[in-house]
Amino acid sequence: MRTHSHPPGHPHDDAHVGHGHSHGHGTDARRLGIALGITATFMVVEVIGGLVSGSLALLSDAGHMASDVAALALSLFAVRLARRPATPERTYGFHRVEILAAFVNAAALLLLTLWILWEAYTRLAEPSEVQGGVTLAVAVAGLVANLVSAAVLHGGQRDSLNVRGAFLHVLGDLLGSVGAIVASLLVLGTGWTVADAAVSALIGLLILRSAWALLLDSLNVLLEGAPRGLDVRAVRTTLGGVPGVRGVHDLHVWAITAGQPVLTAHVEVAGGADSAEVLVRARQVLRERHGLRHVTLQPGAEGQPCEQREDLHT
Known part of the structure; x- marks a missing residue:
């Protein structure tokens, strides 16, 4: 016979945890929705700016933003699905969907980074003309948008791998915007068009490190490893x-x-x-x-x- 006991005065822990996470999911959904709207808007701006200026830094950042739109949409969907109550078939509910979203986002970041590095390599081998003025204007606008999105998501990324995945996508975009600004200033100041590809490669390497860490963290949860930090x-x-x-x-x-x-x-x-x-x-x-x-x-x-x-x- 199986018996389940809860001492008087001590409510079931699951109910308390579930309530806290329900509140957290609502806050995360708002954060992700705001970041999604901002990112989708400036993705279009950067695509147009990159095509007009011929800047790889802008196009790579726009490509990263495109992946961000998908990543943020996936994260938002996962948060909303995780709100659903447990069922007889899924007794723990749908919380693990958030980890799946984090894993997919990490894998997408890694693939995107490899593309950026390959494009940077080809541009370094055969430099092309870059219009620094257009690149600078679009990159500054993108930087402002990414700063707002990063600020919105920062509060939730410490407690949720799903939100952390979305935050890393936006952080990568923020770095991309900074890189595009640096590259455009070098092009305008020195005429050194190779700077555009060199900065893109550096940004790619920075994104690669964060994406790999997120992939390992989400994989650890999916493989039911011991939580990190718990001895x-x-x-x-x-x-x-x-x-x-x-x-x-x-x-x-x-x-x-x-x-x-x-x-x-x-x-x-x-x-x-x-x-x-x-x-x-x-x-x-x-x-x-x-x-x-x-x-x-x-x-x-x-x-x-x-x-x-x-x-x-x-």
């Missing part, structure tokens, strides 16, 4: 040190999405100890020391095989 060995030591606990087995820690770590474990309870009290104490300690709120512990008498133990959800 599983320390968690095991903490759980094993709770009075009444004689052993910890089958300990697993992963994340449903960024900011929602989950722990499950088999706990050997010492003979004569009250299992319910021991697990309530364990739950409190795990929350206080490691920030773990969604915890499922399966207790059993000391020496009892794991498969014979009853479940107790704390």
Whole structure:
């Protein structure tokens, strides 16, 4: 028989977490919607400016903005889908969709960066004429737009990999605008048209590093790895040190999405100890020391095989 217990005065942790994330999703959706509108508008401006001026820096930044429009739209869709309640078939809800969006955005950034680097290489081999004045005007307008979008998304990127993916796209655009400004000033001041391609290559390398980090973070969640920054060995030591606990087995820690770590474990309870009290104490300690709120512990008498133990959800 499987029993689930929640001590008096302690509401189910999942309800609290779900409410907080619902509020966070609403804020994230507003941020993403504003950034999407700004980015889509200036993407068109940069495409026209890049074609008129012949600037690779502007065209590469416009291409990056085009990927941003898709990335922001995907992120916004993922946030809205993640709001949907859990179902009998998807008991954790749709939060993992945000991680999928982050993974896709990271992969798109990597592909876009490779394209920018290839175009920069061909331009370095065969420099082409660049109209510095047009490039400068469009790049400055793009910089203002990207600064606004980055400011809007910055507050949400620390807690959501999905928003972080969108933020990195916009940050890449911001760097692209800065690079286009530098390149246009060099072209206007020195006539050195190679500067346009050289700056584009440098921007590509900067984007590559951030995109790779995002890809690894999202992949870690998808593969149900331990949340970054959480020491599983320390968690095991903490759980094993709770009075009444004689052993910890089958300990697993992963994340449903960024900011929602989950722990499950088999706990050997010492003979004569009250299992319910021991697990309530364990739950409190795990929350206080490691920030773990969604915890499922399966207790059993000391020496009892794991498969014979009853479940107790704390």
